[in-house]
Amino acid sequence: GENVEQHPSTLSVQEGDSAVIKCTYSDSASNYFPWYKQELGKRPQLIIDIRSNVGEKKDQRIAVTLNKTAKHFSLHITETQPEDSAVYFCAAGLEGRRALTFGSGTRLQVQP
């Protein structure tokens, strides 16, 4: 089955800096890659996703890049703010099957 590895497990940045979280996946057939943000005690919330027919997607301060050849994808957050502090999860899925395989999460701390 699919295996998703995520790193780093913790990331601390200064407010205004950029943060990058990286994930690798094992199943070359996977073609859907969402990112979720989970604040303490709350539900995971989708922040951005990408499908394998594109290499990059942006939404304001957030961007995701995908390298299908290398089987890795990354989340980029620019101009970080304290409210970006949370645990971020990457996931991989296969169109038609819909089960998502999640990474182990990255705890992002943005220091004011």
Place this chain on the structure above:
Amino acid sequence: DAGVTQSPTHLIKTRGQQVTLRCSPKSGHDTVSWYQQALGQGPQFIFQYYEEEERQRGNFPDRFSGHQFPNYSSELNVNALLLGDSALYLCASSSGRWETQYFGPGTRLLVL
């Protein structure tokens, strides 16, 4: 437009007991997936229901079973509870071939 709802929010059980968790999908969604999230880890896929049938199952024992009702709501049942079943149980709903999965707030289960 109501989002995904789950009940109860918290539950305490003892080993060997049985538990039923409930999920109502987001309005317009017809597919429900269940995930188990242990403390400090990413969600793990349990199973998915569509058209009242289990479509796909993750690596969980038969003690975990489910059901989907005609109104698309779903239940997760766990029999013969073990200490290791203590976790946050998340329900996610979606619709269509590759729509986003939206998570509910989860049910936190503690097995003593």
